[in-house]
Amino acid sequence: MPEILIHATARSRTxxxxxxxxxxxxxxxxxxxxxxxxxxxxxxxxxRALAAAMGTAAGTNALLDLEVDGKRHLAIAREFQxxxxxxxxxxxxxxxxxxxxxxxxxxxxxxxxxxxxxxxGDGLVDQQLFVLPVHAxxxxxxxxxxVDVSGLTIGGAVRVGxxxxxxxxxxxxDVSTPIVIGEPPRVAGSEAGAAVPxxxxxxxxxxxxxxxxxxx
Numbered sequence: 001m002p003e004i005l006i007h008a009t010a011r012s013r014t015x016x017x018x019x020x021x022x023x024x025x026x027x028x029x030x031x032x033x034x035x036x037x038x039x040x041x042x043x044x045x046x047x048r049a050l051a052a053a054m055g056t057a058a059g060t061n062a063l064l065d066l067e068v069d070g071k072r073h074l075a076i077a078r079e080f081q082x083x084x085x086x087x088x089x090x091x092x093x094x095x096x097x098x099x100x101x102x103x104x105x106x107x108x109x110x111x112x113x114x115x116x117x118x119x120x121g122d123g124l125v126d127q128q129l130f131v132l133p134v135h136a137x138x139x140x141x142x143x144x145x146x147v148d149v150s151g152l153t154i155g156g157a158v159r160v161g162x163x164x165x166x167x168x169x170x171x172x173x174d175v176s177t178p179i180v181i182g183e184p185p186r187v188a189g190s191e192a193g194a195a196v197p198x199x200x201x202x203x204x205x206x207x208x209x210x211x212x213x214x215x216x
Contacts, residue, residue, distance in 0.1 A: 003065040003074070004053045008032070008043040008094075010069050019091070023047075028089055032068060032075065034096035043068055043094075050077075050089065057143045061105050066094055074099065074138065097138045105141045106131040107169075109179060113150030122185040123154040129179045132160070132171055140168035152182045 011018070011029065019029040028047050033040040053062050054077065066075040073096045081091040097103050109132055115125045132145050145165065147158055161175030 003063045004056065005065045005067065006045055006049055006053055008045045008066055008068045011042040011044050014042050023090070028092060030092045030094055032066065032073060032094045032096060034075070034094075035098050035101075036073075037096060041068060045092070047089070050092065053077075058141070059108065059143070061107065061141045061143070063138050063141070064094070066096075076103065076105070076138065099138060101137070102135045103138055103141070104133065104135055106133050107142050108144045110144045110146050111149050111180060112146045113148045115149045115152040115182065117151075117153045118149075118182040121154045124183040124186070125149060125152065126181045126183045127179070128181060129160075129177070132179075133173065134165065134169045134171045136166075136169040140166070142166040142169055147179050149180055152180065154182045154184050157181045 008030065009027075011022075014029075022029055022044050026047050027044040028050055030043050030045055031040045032043055053064060054060055056062050060077055060080070062077070064075045064077065066073045073094075075094040075096050077092055078095045079093040080089055082088065083090055095103075109127070109129055111125070111127060118125055134141070134145075136142070142165075145163065147163055149158060152158060157178040158180045159175060160171065160173045160177045160179060163179065165171065
């Protein structure tokens with residue numbers, strides 16, 4: 001995974017008012033923490049440069065060459081704070097990492113293939129996991145993990161243990177955890193809520209409509 005250069009400037013002033021002024025000028029307030037740092041460093045990064053870096057195939061797992069006032073750090077964006085309605089980035093945390101130490105990352109799960117047996121049976125492909133937590137070296141974090149659903153059947157599942165992870169990546173999830181399930185057809189309509197009698201059980205009858213009752 002190639003590193004993406006991002007320039008950052010150390011912030012001498014923190015708090016809501018300086019952060020608002022920085023955002024108005026096109027800068028995103030951030031902090032840098034992790035390997036080799038005694039304390040977190042408040043910085044500001046260009047909003048467009050950050051968006052471009054996060055918009056690559058690696059997404060938020062992009063490996064960054066973060067330059068802070070002339071000093072470079074190998075880093076990964078860890079936590080984003082977003083505006084509740086506009087969803088713009090308000091703040092970001094950068095973690096400094098080492099090339100020879102595994103880091104935790106959440107990798108998007110991408111379904112590939114066509115679940116013919118499920119679709120022909122009017123069933124549904126129900127994706128249970130949209131990201132898979134993994135541990136990998138910073139330069140071995142996969143952009144995505146493909147899950148083949150072409151063999152999925154109604155009532156069947158593709159589980160974590162069925163997926164071959166990219167080289168160097170491991171996950172702590174139990175191998176039995178379902179990633180995708182083939183759901184049976186769902187009954188719709190006004191009769192969907194009607195009670196279905198169990199085998200051998202006589203369905204209840206309603207009152208007679210022609211005036212003939214139990215005493216007739």
